[in-house]
Amino acid sequence: MKDRYKREFVEVVCPKCRRTQIIAVPEESMPRCEECKRDMVIKEVLTEGKY
Numbered sequence: 001m002k003d004r005y006k007r008e009f010v011e012v013v014c015p016k017c018r019r020t021q022i023i024a025v026p027e028e029s030m031p032r033c034e035e036c037k038r039d040m041v042i043k044e045v046l047t048e049g050k051y
Contacts, residue, residue, distance in 0.1 A: 012040040022046065 007024045014020075014033035020043065021031060031040050 009046040010042050011044045011046060013043040014038055014040050 007027050009022055010025050012021050012023055012031060014036055016036045016038055017033060019033055019035060019040075021040065023031060032038065033040055
């Protein structure tokens, strides 16, 4: 049960220019695109085949 709240890595993408970035959730907040200044959205939750 302790591992339930550990950090997860997700890939986020800018909906306008498609620039991607990997962040750790919940430690980091959702970033803004450096070029477009728009909020990025989650593209994929990155798992290592542990489930």
